[in-house]
Amino acid sequence: MTTIDTRELRNAFGSFMTGVTVVTAVSESGEKVGFTANSFTSVSVDPPLLLVCPANNLSSFDIFNNCKHFAVNILAEDQQDISNTFASAKGDRFEGINWHSDDNGCPIIDGTVAHFSCSTYSNIPAGDHILLVGQISDFSANEKLGLGYAKGGYFSLGMEHRAEELTHSLDGVVGAIIEYDNKVLLTSTEQGYSLPQVASSSDQGSHKTIRNYLESQGLDCEMGSVYSVYENLDAQKFTTYYRANANNDTVNQSGVYIDIDKIADLNFVSSDIQSMLQRFVLEKQNGVFRLYVGDNKTGDIH
Structure with missing residues (x-):
């Protein structure tokens, strides 16, 4: 079996240009959590499904692994600071940014290109991540341009x-x-x-x-x-x-x-x-x- 260099594999994955999202949820106790992800995929129109992939080592993994609802916020090109906050910051990541809750209590970040409110459709273990499929219950979109990411850096x-x-x-x-x-x-x-x-x-x-x-x-x-x-x-x-x-x-x-x-x-x-x-x-x-x-x-x- 060929030995895979995980660092080089990550670099190869990073060659694919993507948008940048912040995935959010709320725990049963009311704790609001979120993480930056570019592993976002549209899955189906009928029924309306999308896919995100939380990592097992995510500090809020247990909440996403057991959530009944979550939201995906597609960041605009002027929201790089929000991406960095949810990718690395500790403590209350929602402090200092403008947001509101959707009907399920999940945080929706203001000023994004689009957002999707979802109920959990399926949750499938996949290596060091899970495949979290959401069924879209509500969404919004506008004409802004999204924040891009490739080769370890942002682009507009x-x-x-x-x-x-x-x-x-x-x-x-x-x-x-x-x-x-x-x-x-x-x-x-x-x-x-x-x-x-x-x-x-x-x-x-x-x-x-x-x-x-x-x-x-x-x-x-x-x-x-x-x-x-x-x-x-x-x-x-x-x-x-x-x-x-x-x-x-x-x-x-x-x-x-x-x-x-x-x-x-x-x-x-x-x-x-x-x-x-x-x-x-x-x-x-x-x-x-x-x-x-x-x-x-x-x-x-x-």
Whole structure:
């Protein structure tokens, strides 16, 4: 029998892009619980069924294993903090977020893309998880875009679309913040450090443009999500930066990898790149990456 490397198996599973949900329930004593899950599947329309997979080591496993009702909340692209809270926080995870109860008392999180209120249809042990099938008794949905997850990181379809629209309609620059072993790839110039970047191509779109550029430089990278989309008022161009992860430390002539904790002491070619990397360092420490939209002076963090 072939030995399976469980870590590599998890990484392989993570290649499948999914949405992000928070599954909630309430115990017989009234305790409200929830956990973050991307193992969510629609099962049937008639009867209306869905499936989630609580892990056996979940702190609230006994409640979900014996619940008669539960709810599934599909998170919106601006609810990454809620995903992180229900994935790792201790104590009352519902404190500090807006929610209300459905007819069964299960928490429904406000601002989501959709929610489903369910009664337990079946509960099947499956290895280190259970297959919890719910029959939908009520649901709601709207036109928001959902929060995405793949390769161990979040992504936003809204921002991906925005970046592509700008690239196809306006001249600009597309670049990447490339990580490897807690380091970032930087290029050195007489004016200071910069990031790998190239003029955008309206024929290819921003994602394909930067991917092709990095490949042409001999860089083996896994492209991630959009990190910043802004108008550079000084250069009168739109700029898009993606996050990326390198598979090795080969740089050729592209620059040098510098420890993330040393970035704050460096000089950069422009204030927008400097402020973006300062934000990146802080978000790397906090484990929550956000999206910047605006210009090179002011904007919004999503």
